[in-house]
Amino acid sequence: MAIDSMSWKCLKTALHTCCGLVLLFTFFFATAYAETPSERGRILADSPVYQNAIAGHEAAHPPSVRIEDNSGNPVSGVTVTFSVTNASGYISDAGHQLRVYTATTDADGRASVPSWVCDARSGKQHLEAINYLYEGAPVVFHLDAQPGPAAxxxxxxxxxxxxxxxxxxxxxxxxxxxxxxxxxxxxxxxxxxxxxxxxxxxxxxxxxxxxxxxxxxxxxxxxxxxxxxxxxxxxxxxxxxxxxxxxAGQASAARSTFQAEDELITADGMSSTQLTVRAIDNNGNLLTVGG
The missing domain is CATH 2.60.40.10 (Immunoglobulins)
Structure with missing residues (x-):
């Protein structure tokens, strides 16, 4: 049966409308039923959250997290990003000093950094483990860097x-x-x-x-x-x-000296002699250069 041009246009419009409705329905369905972080599972600290360490040295327990589903089962193959904040040292990996490190959870749902070396300055330092697809992110680890031995x-x-x-x-x-x-x-x-x-x-x-x-x-x-x-x-x-x-301190009358070049002079209004004053403080220091 032949389809005229007007009927063909109507059919195309109907098909486009149906496809659009299908896509719109699919979008709303996926949005309505997408898993939220709390439904997917959670990320938990698997090592001490609070530690002390000597400034410039490694933390005794490298930060580690565990990802599990809502039944408590480990979730493997999930990427976790570890990041140190400012002035919080670095993550050490095979001799490299890193501020950001990624790890994938193993069969037990665990991911960790190789080593966390705290900053040389003493004080509070922090490292975060992040995967926002799971409830509990970020997991924050705290390190109190203590001064080392007296040097x-x-x-x-x-x-x-x-x-x-x-x-x-x-x-x-x-x-x-x-x-x-x-x-x-x-x-x-x-x-x-x-x-x-x-x-x-x-x-x-x-x-x-x-x-x-x-x-x-x-x-x-x-x-x-x-x-x-x-x-x-x-x-x-x-x-x-x-x-x-x-x-030099203030002049001391008891220690300062006064001396005339001639012991006796004639009081005739014309004779003279040289007078020397040595100003000396209580510690014997001269107040003038050269005495």
Missing amino acids: RLEFEKHPQTTPAGLPIRELTVRVLDAYGNPVGDNDTEVLLISSDSSSAPISPLRARTTSGIARFDSLTITGTGSYTLEARADGLVSALSYPFMVS
Whole structure:
């Protein structure tokens, strides 16, 4: 039977309409019955979520997760992305330092990183395990990086220019680990010497640390000149202060001298003699260059 052009156009329109309805129905059906993360299953931590580690070292337990369905059965072949946040170290894999690492769950539904090395700076650090197709993502692992063993000293507050014999205020030396993190839980005796002259008159010479800091609040130096202090402690790398000056103190009437070149002169209004005044402070330092 022949179909005229008008009938053919009507048939094509009907076919297009039917196809469109089928596609629309398929879309709504798929949307209505698509699995949500909670229906698909969940992602769970399979290693400790909170750990402590020494700064710059590996965590004892590499972060690991487990993916299971709603019946508790492991789900294999699922990709999990592990990512470290800023200043949270790196994931170590065959000598490579990575910030992002992907792993696929095994037959037991587990995925993990080879190793998590925390940042050299102490403090809170974080790593996330992500697969948003499963409920519970992201799984966040926390690492509290602790300072390592005491390794060196550092002047926290350096000495300032001060008159001889007066206290140099707020001079402190602190104990650090190999990465420069303050080490607070130690009891260390710190010795101060002058790196310019070991016989320089410095007092006191020693102080013990409290919460990792040795305080020399009443340090005095009686000799004038330029100084650089060195802080020492057994088994630790020593530290040098910034250079500073010790100036002469106020003139002491008891120690200053007054001398005439001639013991006697004629009081004739014309005779004269040279007078020499030596201004000296209480520590014996001359107040003028050359006396």
